[in-house]
Amino acid sequence: MLTVEKIGGTSMSALHQVIDNIVLYNKTGAELYNRVFVVSAFSGVTNILLENKKTKAPGVYQKLAAHEDFRAELNAVGQHLKELNKQYEPLGLNLVQADAMVDTTMQTALNYLEGAVTMLASGYLNEGILLAAREILASLGETHSAYVLSSILKQKGINAHFLDLAGLTDARALTISERIKDAFSTIDLNSCVVIATGYAKGTEGIMREFDRGYSEVTFSKIAEVLKPQEAIIHKEYHLSTADPGLVGIENVRPVGHTNYDIADQLADVGMEAIHPKAAKPLEMAGIHLRIKNTFEPEHPGTLITKGYVSNIKRVEVITGTDKQLMVDIYDPLMTGNVGSDLRIMQAFYNHGISYTYKVTSANSISIVIWENDLKQELIDELQQNFERVTTEPVAMVCLLGSNMDQPGLLAKSAAGLAKADINILSAGVAKGKVNIQFVVAKDQFKAAIIALNQAVG
């Protein structure tokens, strides 16, 4: 059975478990092969190459983009990669070869970046030059981690193939998919295990289209090309019936089976089992996706398939986010005035703002967006056309399920929230009933998730 498997950065940093629990687990001989592992950089490496994904602390790229001296930072990254090499020497990594690879790669990158700085000084095409610099820097982390894992596996006598999709010294103008097809055209998957860089170079620029989290896109594009029996994402936790960090690990269980629609609903409130843009090609190709926990290899994890519908009535996941904002538009002339909603949606469209929830009454429309997406220009435009426009930070809590609709579910959910003294600011469910949404006060998010998990989890 051919599988294409993605290993995220947090899991990669537990390299010993990656080798024991993922690559070698329950497999010997030929069973080891016919698998492609798409690996992310070791945890934190891309942060120091670009910028910290959460704190935005500048990495090499941000220094370069700010016309500051980036060379010390780039050198520090090289030193960090060598420290990681030393950390993985006990696993069988040949330190001399691995450090030499770091030196060569970093020197090549520096040569490119010196050229970029020279070009930036000219003031021509800055955007394109900065994007190229971002692509080059991003690629370094995955080139390193894929090299390290494939080298260790070779040292163990396994026929591991280091598949360099980063193409640092490959000047061919190929799209990502073209590069993938070209790279796999000479590989006999039955006789090797492929370790592919999570960064893939392409004329479209993976950073321009997807930016951080790009490994999942490379993983998806490889699966599109190879059409495996199963695509697998290895994470450091199970996709659970609720956030264990909120309700307690003892009050959740792994989601055994769900579908791609539910995965999209999860992503809509920020819980990405897989990025929707990476999931769609898999869903459309009918490829099954499995989310596995790196630290529980014996557990089958969560299987996500296109047409799955639970054979019993149940809520599959309780999730949500407290990072939302409710925009309420009121106007006494709205009732019966065809086109009010169109004008509102046009304003949202004009400012490129999508929403996660919308309800209407005779004279008002309430729309929930991500709080970070709010633009004052949108509010200004709406206020020119409607009597009153208000905004309020809120939390959204959701019940997700492929087959959860039954009399009393809404009542039990609302009763659970009421029992916790949580006021429902707004509630809604679309016809498919795969997602029942409650809008509550921002500071009642955690209490609402706990209350719903107790009531219907």
Ligand SMILES: Nc1ncnc2c1ncn2[C@@H]1O[C@H](COP(=O)(O)OP(=O)(O)O)[C@@H](O)[C@H]1O
């Ligand atoms: N239904 C859920 N199942 C599992 N984890 C969840 C769920 N909902 C929220 N979480 C939280 O999401 C965290 C992982 O979020 P993710 O965005 O994948 O990683 P990170 O934000 O650390 O990069 C988990 O550690 C967990 O606390």
Ligand SMILES: N[C@@H](CC(=O)OP(=O)(O)O)C(=O)O
């Ligand atoms: N290492 C890259 C790519 C990636 O997808 O990483 P992860 O799988 O850890 O999200 C980043 O941090 O953006």
